[in-house]
Amino acid sequence: MDPVSTSPTAPVAFLKGHGTENDFVIVPDPDNAIDLPPHVVAALCDRRAGIGGDGLLHVVRSAAHPEARAMAGEAEWFMDYRNADGSVAEMCGNGVRVFARYLQRAGHVTAGDLAVATRGGVKWAHLAKSATGGASATSADSTDSATEAEDGGITVRMGRAVLPDDGVTVAVGGREWPARNVNMGNPHAVAFVEELAHAGDLFSEPPVSPASVYPDGVNVEFVVDRGPRHVAMRVHERGSGETRSCGTGACAVAVAAARRDGTDPAVTGVPVTYTVDLPGGRLVITEHPDGEIEMTGPAVIVAEGYVDPVWLETAFATRPEARSNG
Helix, strand or coil: CCCCCCCCCCCEEEEEEEECCEEEEEEECCCCCCCCCHHHHHHHHCCCCCCCCCEEEEEEEHHHCCCCHHHCCCCCEEEEEEECCCCECCCCHHHHHHHHHHHHHCCCCCCEEEEEEECCEEEEEEECCCCCCCECCCCCCCCCHHHHHHCCCEEEEEEECECCCCCEEEEECCEEEEEEEEECCCEEEEEECCCHHHHCCCCCCCCEECHHHCCCCCEEEEEEEEECCEEEEEEEECCCEEECCCHHHHHHHHHHHHHHHCCCHHHHCCCEEEEEEECCEEEEEEECCCCEEEEEECCEEEEEEEECHHHHHHHHHCCCCCCCCC
């Protein structure tokens, strides 16, 4: 069923989770019965007046959502992802892992492979058998991929990257760099810089030119080398500002680094793996010769409860011109 456009009359359950400190408000809604207009999503994601998050994961059965019904035969669940400002996004790599962890916690799935429908297509996640799915009050350590797997790390098959030929440039504070245009189901501009501090404060989206290449906005990654096939990055996510981590961004960075380093698996015939350090932790990205990209990292549920109905009613009735999420 399609959601109504009025505030819910029953309590609305929520959970809070994160993947390498990219955090999300999770709203379980199997029948797609809860309306979540942009200003309500922004209120829920507000870090001072709401629950707080880099985005919102609306958990819906694919058959119940008009944007996902065509994928229902392949994926039972649809990740209706929203940015922190309430805008709709095609995909979120860290979000897929947290989405899968929620489904496991709720008893909808067990260890093994899971198909997740997204606006960027169907993504496949693999939940490690050792995962408990339980809540934790602490963030995941930035450990290597083997340790993450032992602790219940989740691997997501992210699909293939598209690399348009458009030449783009990223500029910050008088500096500018050529950037690689990479699409992971959502758009990215990847710039290799000398120091991560060159990205500036990332409060606002760094200018990318020509702007016509990204008519719907772009995620911008700034990358430095840490060692062989090991990089670190900062990211400005469209609609959210700087975040502690971005899964699709880490994939885009690994793809751009492989092309720069001459290790494109389609050319060498050999898979290539990059370790990507982010402010919130570590992700391990592998690209295979057929172009398939896998991302491995932690996913943690930290809290659950109910949104206060009076607060929610007020949020539905209030349409502020802008909300701060910083």
